[in-house]
Amino acid sequence: MSYKEYFNGKKIAIIGLGPHGEMIPDIKFLCKNKSSVTVFDMRTESRLKTIVPELSSTGIEKCILGKVDxxxxxxxxxxxxxxxISKKSIFLKKAIQAEIQVEFPDTLFFKLSPPVTLIGVMGQYGKNSVTMMIYEILKKSFSEYKDQGLFLINSETDSGVLSHLKKVKKDDVVLVRIQENLLNYYHEMHISPHVAVITSYxxxxxxxFQTYNNFIxxxxxxxxxIKKEKDINSKAKxxxxxxxxxxxGWKIENKISHHKDNIALAMQTCELFKVEQEEIREVIEDMPAQKGSVEFIKKIDFIEYYNDANSISPESTLSALKSLSNNRNTILILGGAYTGFDxxxxxxxISKYSKMIILLPGSGSLGIRPMLESLKDTVFVQSFSLEESLIKAKENAVxxxxxLFSPAFDAVGIDISRKERGEKFVKIVRSL
Structure with a gap:
C-alpha cells in the first residue's frame, strides 16, 4: 500500500504541535493527502498565538487547545x-486499549517509506550538533549526484517527517536524530541504523538488528x-x-573540548560515504556554533557567560562542566522538570569542576536538592528565577x-521549551 492510499480518508488526531510548531509541515502533508485531521494541544491559544495562524491554511477539520479529551x-x-508527548499519557490509555493505532512521526515514516539507508545519531548529549554537521557535509557532497537523495529527521527543526514520504525513494539516505524516548520504539519495530552514531551511553x-555490513x-x-554489554548482538563493524x-590546522571557532569529539564523529561517519577530508573541513569551518549547546554569549568584567540550555541530562551537564572548568572556576546554574535520569x-x-551551584525550581530539582545540600566543597544556593540566579552568580563571580547555564533537566511546564529558556538566559545576560 502506498502512503497516499494509507492516508486517504483516514480520521487522524494530531496531539501536540511541537514546541515551536514543528508538526505543521506534517499536518499540511496529511491534509493534502485527503486525511481528516483534528489537532489537539495542551497549551492555550494565547500561548500558541504565533503558531495557530499557520493552521488556518492547512485544511484541518478543527483545532482543540488547552485539553485532550x-x-x-x-x-x-x-x-x-x-x-x-509520552505514549504513557493518561489521555491515550483508552485509545490504546481500544487498539487504535498510536504513532510518532518517526515510527510511522519508517513503516511507510521504501527501503532506505538509515544513519541514526543517538546519545545523551551532542546529538543535535553531530546530526547537523553530518547533514551539512553530506548535503554538499551529495549535491554532485543527481539521483542521491538525503533527508533529515530532527524533531528540533521544522523540516517535517511524514512530509518526506512524497520525495524519498529506495536507497536514499535518511539521517535521524533519535531521541532517547524513541529508542525503545525503534527496537520494537526491529529497526537498527545502518550507521549508528553514538555520542554517549x-x-x-x-x-x-545490525548486520555485518552495518557500522557503529x-x-x-x-x-x-558496548563491548561490556553481554546482551548486545550487533554484528556491525x-x-x-x-x-x-x-x-x-582546521579553523574551529568553538574551542570547547567535546566539540572536537563531535567533529570526529561527523568526520568518521561522512568518510563512510566517500566524502573527502578537505570537503569535510570546508563545511565544518563554515558552520556557525549551535545555539544552546555550550554557546559562548558574552564576557562582562572578565567573566564569561555560556548558554547550554539544550542540556536535559546529567551526563550532558557534566560534559559541559568538564569542558569549561579550569581549577573549579565555574558557577553552574541548573534545575528544571523531572526527566527520570539518575x-x-x-x-x-560536580565539586571537581564547580565552585558554586545555583538550583532553579522544578520537579526534577526537588529530587537532587538534598544531595546538593550535602556537598562540602561547593557553595549551594537556591533561586526562584533565572533572573535571580544570574544576579547571584554575578555577585559571586571573580x-x-x-x-554556565546547563539545566540537566527538561524545561519546566508546558508553557516553555528548551529553546525559549535559552533565549531568556541570553536576553538577561545581554542586559547585564
Missing part, C-alpha cells in the same frame, strides 16, 4: 503524537561500554573516534570565572 480520541483511525539494544561510530569510552582525529554520579563529580 480521552473519549474524543476514540473516534479516530490513527493518532499521531509529537515526539515530546544510551540503551544499546537498538543495535541488536562512537568514541572510545562508548565502544568500551565498530569505528572508534577520538578528538585527536581532527587535524590541528543524577547520583553528576552530583558526586575575574576569570565562567557562568
Amino acid at each position: 480521552a473519549e474524543e480520541l476514540l473516534n479516530f483511525d490513527l493518532i499521531i503524537i509529537s515526539p515530546e 544510551v540503551d544499546f539494544s537498538i543495535l541488536n 561510530v562512537a568514541p572510545d569510552e562508548v565502544v568500551d561500554m 565498530i569505528l572508534r573516534t577520538r578528538p585527536g582525529m581532527v587535524p590541528a 543524577y547520583t554520579n553528576m552530583v558526586k563529580e 575575574k576569570g570565572d565562567r557562568i
